[in-house]
Amino acid sequence: MTNSKPWVLGLTGGIASGKTTVSDYLASKGCLVADADAESRSLTAPGGAAMPEIERIFGADFIRPDGAMNRAKMRELVFSNDAARRTLESIIHPLVRKALMEKIRTGAENSPYAVIAIPLFPSILQLRPILSRLLVIDCPTPLQCERLRSRSGLSREESLAIIRAQSRRWERIEEADDVIVNAGSLPELLSAADILHQRYLRAAEAA
Numbered sequence: 001m002t003n004s005k006p007w008v009l010g011l012t013g014g015i016a017s018g019k020t021t022v023s024d025y026l027a028s029k030g031c032l033v034a035d036a037d038a039e040s041r042s043l044t045a046p047g048g049a050a051m052p053e054i055e056r057i058f059g060a061d062f063i064r065p066d067g068a069m070n071r072a073k074m075r076e077l078v079f080s081n082d083a084a085r086r087t088l089e090s091i092i093h094p095l096v097r098k099a100l101m102e103k104i105r106t107g108a109e110n111s112p113y114a115v116i117a118i119p120l121f122p123s124i125l126q127l128r129p130i131l132s133r134l135l136v137i138d139c140p141t142p143l144q145c146e147r148l149r150s151r152s153g154l155s156r157e158e159s160l161a162i163i164r165a166q167s168r169r170w171e172r173i174e175e176a177d178d179v180i181v182n183a184g185s186l187p188e189l190l191s192a193a194d195i196l197h198q199r200y201l202r203a204a205e206a207a
């Protein structure tokens with residue numbers, strides 16, 4: 001990518017839809033990936049920039065002995081309390097956005113195109129003006145629950161509480177330029193990702 005304005009793919013989808021599998025694949029093909037979940041985790045790790053404000057607002061009960069946010073406790077709170085979730089988001093989201101923009105600004109030069117992966121649909125919509133294309137990974141709700149059970153041990157009720165806090169599938173699909181329905185096998189997901197990757201390479205090259 002040689003021009004000053006990078007070609008940027010926005011990548012979104014509900015929880016456990018397959019975003020990380022796709023973004024890891026694109027990273028393995030040389031794309032720069034700026035990942036909101038990863039930035040959010042580093043901001044809430046020991047010494048993370050969001051921790052003083054999280055401790056001030058939520059209290060010491062939400063801080064682990066090593067100084068990291070207690071994720072299990074926070075997850076339980078914010079997916080049963082909308083006001084608490086909005087408060088946590090108001091601390092973390094501006095910092096995440098800044099970190100993502102900085103990563104794209106400084107790291108995109110040697111990448112065929114850049115990828116911004118953001119799970120939350122309203123957040124990715126805010127960045128729509130800088131996205132060259134928006135890819136949605138769509139996954140039927142029962143499969144999301146099944147994958148969350150086997151990956152993270154979450155119960156169906158816990159998974160549904162998170163899914164309900166997220167945008168509806170049709171809202172994402174309506175706004176998408178491209179959609180991968182991840183309801184088959186992992187090789188099928190990667191093959192769909194590769195078909196789009198080839199198209200994105202051509203579009204970025206031509207831009």
Ligand SMILES: CC(C)(COP(=O)(O)OP(=O)(O)OC[C@H]1O[C@@H](n2cnc3c(N)ncnc32)[C@H](O)[C@@H]1O)[C@@H](O)C(=O)NCCC(=O)NCCS
Nearest residue numbers: 014015036037040071074075078088089092096119165166
């Ligand atoms: C709620 C928290 C403590 C749960 O931590 P946990 O380690 O279990 O999950 P992780 O951070 O890996 O996120 C996994 C997925 O949860 C979903 N999720 C996370 N935060 C939110 C949210 N505010 N609203 C809806 N879904 C969310 C997303 O699909 C995300 O991909 C954590 O996700 C968090 O701090 N969320 C607030 C910050 C945020 O909005 N992050 C999302 C991207 S910036």
Ligand SMILES: Nc1ncnc2c1ncn2[C@@H]1O[C@H](COP(=O)(O)OP(=O)(O)OP(=O)(O)O)[C@@H](O)[C@H]1O
Nearest residue numbers: 014015016017018019020021147151184185186189
């Ligand atoms: N087609 C598939 N077949 C089988 N397992 C899959 C498939 N797609 C994804 N998975 C598995 O489902 C889980 C969720 O996938 P992944 O981590 O890529 O989703 P995600 O959208 O990034 O999740 P999160 O929102 O929690 O960050 C992982 O354990 C992954 O290996």
